[in-house]
Amino acid sequence: MGLLENRDDLKALVENLNFKEKVERSLAIIKEAYKKYGDTLVIANSLGKDSVAVWDLAKKVNPEIKGFIVTTRFKPTETIKFMHKVVRRYPELKVYKNDKSIAEKLYETKPDLCCDILKVEPVKRAIEELGVKCWVTGLRCTEGRTRTDFKEVEERDKGLVKLNPILIWKEREVWQYLALYGVKVNPLYAEGYRSLGCAPCTKITNDDNERAGRWIGTSKCGGECGIHTRPLKQR
Numbered sequence: 079m080g081l082l083e084n085r086d087d088l089k090a091l092v093e094n095l096n097f098k099e100k101v102e103r104s105l106a107i108i109k110e111a112y113k114k115y116g117d118t119l120v121i122a123n124s125l126g127k128d129s130v131a132v133w134d135l136a137k138k139v140n141p142e143i144k145g146f147i148v149t150t151r152f153k154p155t156e157t158i159k160f161m162h163k164v165v166r167r168y169p170e171l172k173v174y175k176n177d178k179s180i181a182e183k184l185y186e187t188k189p190d191l192c193c194d195i196l197k198v199e200p201v202k203r204a205i206e207e208l209g210v211k212c213w214v215t216g217l218r219c220t221e222g223r224t225r226t227d228f229k230e231v232e233e234r235d236k237g238l239v240k241l242n243p244i245l246i247w248k249e250r251e252v253w254q255y256l257a258l259y260g261v262k263v264n265p266l267y268a269e270g271y272r273s274l275g276c277a278p279c280t281k282i283t284n285d286d287n288e289r290a291g292r293w294i295g296t297s298k299c300g301g302e303c304g305i306h307t308r309p310l311k312q313r
């Protein structure tokens with residue numbers, strides 16, 4: 079049985095595999111999936127530390143692998159500048175954005191709706207336009223309360239596989255990888271952020287929970303924008 083069909087105990091792997099073994103497993107998962115899905119395998123690059131690690135791993139598997147970035151009108155200036163640098167280096171990363179007009183401060187009044195419009199819709203569009211059969215994310219199961227039950231390979235939408243090749247990495251191992259391989263990151267991490275999103279919904283915190291600084295003061299605090307939980311295939 080290949081890694082794409084594995085039924086391994088992920089919680090045990092988080093604790094028992096060492097850094098090198100985790101990197102090898104992630105590379106093997108992407109390699110196996112790329113062999114199966116070819117150019118219909120696409121990396122979703124959010125430009126966060128986890129995504130840039132996955133992007134680097136994917137480029138090691140095959141430099142031809144493509145990806146997409148979803149940006150919004152509310153991304154911090156540093157993130158936009160970082161995005162332009164990354165896209166200059168990797169033009170095979172296509173940028174998606176929703177410019178639809180929305181109510182003022184929708185991120186405060188209805189953050190779920192705001193994320194649906196500004197984040198989930200462009201992901202759906204990217205998946206449709208790029209003909210994606212397998213999308214690859216930087217999701218990790220130790221990131222926060224909403225991320226404990228994902229699998230390395232999922233099929234939440236029929237006909238659309240989601241690969242989470244660094245699911246079992248700890249935060250420290252992501253930084254270890256980025257440092258060892260000299261992968262550039264968003265300069266906002268140097269200011270103390272641990273999880274990056276849109277400016278109005280992202281704060282610096284000292285909480286143990288890595289995503290605690292996301293959507294503080296709303297029902298979504300420490301939660302999800304919806305791309306990992308909502309249906310993504312256009313019906």
Ligand code: SF4
Pocket residue numbers: 150152184185188189190192193194196197275276277278279303
């Ligand atoms: S993170 Fe905040 S500003 Fe960005 S789409 Fe979601 S609710 Fe809107």
